[in-house]
Amino acid sequence: MSIIAGIELRDLLDRGAVTDMVDPEVQVQVCGVDLTLRSVELFATPGAVDYDNRERKVSKTEEIPFDESGWVHLDPGAYLVTFNEAVSIPKDIAALARPRSSLLRSGATVETALWDPGYRGRSQSLLVVFNPGGLRLKRNARLIQLAFYRLSATAEKGYEGAYQNENL
Known part of the structure; x- marks a missing residue:
């Protein structure tokens, strides 16, 4: 497996691998x-x-509202985050994400699962705030970088789990 980059990444995005971006000029790395x-x-x-x-049994959650300026303050602990972008992974691709370094340097991280071939949805991940002073996040903050990997062969069967088409 190798990371898809450059022109090949742009082509993958043009085919709809990631939609609903806030600003592709900023978000595409x-x-x-x-x-x-x-x-x-x-x-x-x-x-x-x-x-x-x-x-x-998936845990029930309660949404934390953003304030009038679009900020949310999070105390140390674990949170479920939902992303703006919808993802549609082709059957010859898988994706993994890593937290952005700004998040790590602020004392927080994001834990993610593998985006399987054939998965489609508006994903969620686990945000963990370790900083004793907490963390402030603004609506639309860039949290993770999703990297795409070409598989050695096209998957015979795509993702068919409970989270298919989640949050669309």
């Missing part, structure tokens, strides 16, 4: 696309994860 903050939610109930998902 050499090796990926910055995803931006749509909403932040606080975990309100416990979750449950089992082997075959028969007893899976």
Whole structure:
């Protein structure tokens, strides 16, 4: 696998791999696309994860509103973030994301899962604030850079899980 960059990345984006960008001129990087903050939610109930998902229970969340200036203050802890951008991963591609360095230098990080071939949706990730003073985020803040990787072969079957078409 290798990271898709340059002209090949632009072509992938032109084919709709990432839509609803706030500003593609700012968000498209050499090796990926910055995803931006749509909403932040606080975990309100416990979750449950089992082997075959028969007893899976996703935690309920409560949205934290932005103030009149578009900011939200987050105390240390874990939060669910939803991105503005919708992603549509072709069957010969997978994607991984890393937090932007500004976020790390502010004492926070974002944990993500693999974007599987065939996945389509407006993704969510786990934001963890470690900074004892908390973190302020503005609506549309760039949080992660999504990098696309070409697979050694096209996936025979695309993603068919519970999160397909989420938040669209």
